[in-house]
Amino acid sequence: MAPRPSKIWADYPIKDIKRSKEFYSALGFTVRELTHDGDDFISLTIGDNGFILNLFPTERFERGVKTKVLDTTGTNEVNFSISADSKDEVLAWEKALLDIDADIISSPEEMKEGWWVMRFADPDGHRWVILNMKN
Structure with missing residues (x-):
């Protein structure tokens, strides 16, 4: 039997932590006050079901996923x-x-x-x- 996931979250690369925090806060997303390995990142809770979206500076995101990010101005990744x-x-x-x-x-x-x-x-x-x- 396959394991059953208990929680799912998504990660996005971003260019400007402050700008993204202001943007998502203005839309009612809840900023989770966390730190992670001493680097800047934002963790958001979306909606009533606890979906988590983590926003990482692009360089850190690329290190974590071991690939380059897409230019999202002309593409759609999700x-x-x-x-x-x-x-x-x-x-x-x-x-x-x-x-x-x-x-x-x-x-x-x-x-x-x-x-x-x-x-x-x-x-x-x-x-x-x-x-x-x-x-």
Whole structure:
């Protein structure tokens, strides 16, 4: 029998710790006050289920994964979706993102009846989706 994972988290390379901390904090992500090996990094908790996103300076990230990072301005390495409970919540996300001058990739749109979606990028070009799949 295969082992069962108890928790999952993701790591992103970033260029500017302070800028990323401000960006994600403004969107309501919880900054976990941790230090790691004495180097700068940010650990965030997203949502109510405890999903963790760690943000590492690019050089440190590359050392850890033993490869170079992609230029995220023209590529997409992963697609994280954040659930929204309604169209109005999708619109609220859009407003919050516009308030911090985030890069809106696509404005809210109905992708099929009752399903609303919008896309944005963080300061390093990592792409996110806000998705409502309910009326």
